[in-house]
Every structure is written in C-alpha cells, then in structure tokens.
Amino acid sequence: MADINERAREAWIEETTSRERIRTILEETTEYATAAAVADRALTSEPTTRKYLDELVADGIGITTQDGRTTLYKRNDGRQIDERIAELRETTSRDELIDGIREMKTQLQDYRDTYEVDGPEELAIELDASDDCWADVGRWRATRRNLAIAQAALQVDEAHRLAEA
C-alpha cells in the first residue's frame, strides 16, 4: 500500500479544486510566505497560486508585503476578528455571551492567582525551561483575546438594540 503521506495528498487533490486548496493554505499562513512556498503546500502550480492569491488578497482574506521585488503573502488576522465578532452575534445568545464572558474572566483570574503574574508575557519570563506549564502561556493569550472579542460582540449587540429602541 502506498505511503500514508502520499495517500493523504492524493485524497486532498481528488476532493478539492486548486483554488480551495490555496485558500485553505492561506488561512493557515501566519508568517509571510512566497507564492512558491504556498504553491508547494497547496500542491498547486506557481502561476495558478499567484493568480488565486492575488484574488484572495483583493477579497480581503490575505494581505501582502514586498521583499524587494518578491511579494509575500499571509492571512488577514484583522478581518478574522471582525468575522468572529459577527459569527458570535449570529450563533450565540446574549445570555450565552454574558455567561461566557464571566467564565473567561474567572479563568483569567485563576491564571493570575496560580502564577502570581499579571499576564502571559510575564509568565513566559518567569517560567524556567524545565517548568511544565508552558502551554498555559498560549491558552492564557487565547482566552484574553477571546474575552475581548466576546465583549466586543456584546457591545455591538447593545449598539444595535439601542439603535432600534
């Protein structure tokens, strides 16, 4: 039987179009990358990749920077925050948002109490290489960001309710 990695590549190509694969790879590109690097990961040709990447940038899904004459691409994290706020407003009730905000605040307080520092950046400085709670640095950052997003969703909700009152 063929190698599992090869079989996964074949299955992906069979089930998707080039454009879908390029978009999927752009959505996981958090560091600037060349069109050639994206093509390599998306299993697509470089000209096709460049064409679709430019479309995805025009649609606001990706952003670019220049490195000399080379264009570098990555996903647009700012747009993702806006989409996440809109998604929360659609999928979550006001009460669920309020409950979620309360739980996240409790979680953040737990981190502060447990580690006796104010934030994940200080925690990363305080920890030794041998400590076994490094993953909490990332979880703390994520919860802090998710709290800000949930609070923003609640504020936007409130603005709409006031506008309609």
Place this chain on the structure above:
Amino acid sequence: MVDDWEQIETGSPDLNRLRTVRTVVTEYEPLVSEAKFDSPVDPQTLQLSMDAGIRTETSRFDVTWTKKGYYKYHYTEGEGFNYRYDRHPRVDIPEKHFHEPPDASHDAVTSCLEVEVVPLVTLAILQLWRETVASGDLDDLQQPNPP
C-alpha cells in the same frame, strides 16, 4: 509522566486551523458524528465524536492546532486506550512524534506523518484510524511500520 505538550511554549490555539479540521472531517469522514469546540466563546480544542472505535463502539479525537503550526491529535476510547500524534519541539525525539497506545506513553516514537498542513495531517490521521478500526492491528497506526 508530565505531558510533553505542557513543557513547551507551543503558542495560542488557532481557531482558523481548527475550522479547517472541522471542514475536512465533516466533508470527508462519514464516521464523525459530531465536530464541536470545547467552548462556543473560548474555543481552544476541537472535539470529534466518532461512530466507531478500535476496541469500543464510539471514540473521540481532541484536536489542537496553534498559531506556530504545532498540533496534537489525542485519540481516546476512555482511560484504557489512548494515543496521540504530536508536532512540537522536544529535545530527545523529532518534532513529529507519536505517543503509542494503549496509554499514549510519554516515551514517544518518531511519527509516520511527514505532511505538515492542516488538511493533510487530518486526512492522514483519519485514514490511519479507519484502517486500524477495520484491521484491529495497532501497527496500522504507523505506516509504514516502523516509519
């Protein structure tokens, strides 16, 4: 033993990558009965409920991807049977490693997975699981064996 995932600054959970996992499994894996996040407002882990198991009738994958591109796919059939495919730095073995069943042992081994992007890692892990469910042979979780 301490979980090796906890000993590294793996980065924040990445909702976008987890959404890709959800899309891939819901489109291509009929044995997934549900794909949901651990929290609607603070999603950090994607939980995949499976309609089959290697030793049980149902099972679950808990999936985490981080912004740094590290992952763990933890498979469980309860306390008695667990394994996990990981990618993250570790001093003694390669970044891509496998915590073997039945206890997802800390003494991990080199993973058979060379692919790195979210859809390919997800498709490969599901394929290995499906074949192991069918064969009952745990060696099928690492193909070729040893990698």
